[in-house]
Amino acid sequence: xxxxxxxxxxxxxxxxxxxxxxxxxxxxxxxxxxxxxxxxxxxxxxxxxxxxxxxxxxxxxxxxxxxxxxxxxxxxxxxxxxxxxxxxxxxxxxxxxxxxxxxxxxxxxxxxxxxxxx
Numbered sequence: 786x787x788x789x790x791x792x793x794x795x796x797x798x799x800x801x802x803x804x805x806x807x808x809x810x811x812x813x814x815x816x817x818x819x820x821x822x823x824x825x826x827x828x829x830x831x832x833x834x835x836x837x838x839x840x841x842x843x844x845x846x847x848x849x850x851x852x853x854x855x856x857x858x859x860x861x862x863x864x865x866x867x868x869x870x871x872x873x874x875x876x877x878x879x880x881x882x883x884x885x886x887x888x889x890x891x892x893x894x895x896x897x898x899x900x901x902x903x
Contacts, residue, residue, distance in 0.1 A: 800831065800884070807835035807881035811874065814843060821903075835881045837903055838889055841896030842877060846870045 806829065810820035817839050824832045849866030853859045873889045880887045888894055 802827070803829035803831035804881065804884055806832035808878065810836045810839040811878040811881060817843060831884075831886060833903060834886050834897075835877065837896050837900040838877045838880075838893060839874075840900060840903070841892060842870055842873050842889065845873070845892065 806820045806823050809816045809823070810832070811817075817836070820832065820836055820839070824836060846867070849863055849870060852866060853863030855862060873892065877889045880889075888897060
């Protein structure tokens with residue numbers, strides 16, 4: 786029987802570590818902060834990608850919260866925006882858990898461009 790080279794096993798471990806950090810990044814703002822710190826210790830492209838997506842979704846939710854203070858129509862903007870960002874959050878979490886490196890719809894490419902320095 787042939788043994789697999791150690792580099793293949795290291796790549797599998799790296800993917801698993803990246804996947805775990807990516808999933809953590811979608812679990813609340815504290816999870817995003819923890820994932821950012823964990824990713825800085827050992828850089829992983831997959832987890833960095835999902836940290837960017839999660840950060841963008843979180844900041845979009847904060848923006849939607851600010852819109853809720855607009856008199857008369859704020860509740861409408863907030864309701865629609867919150868529903869949309871929750872859907873984006875679920876899509877991002879599903880992509881991270883399944884090991885896919887796909888952007889969230891509509892805003893994902895923008896998030897990658899704006900957070901390119903992360």
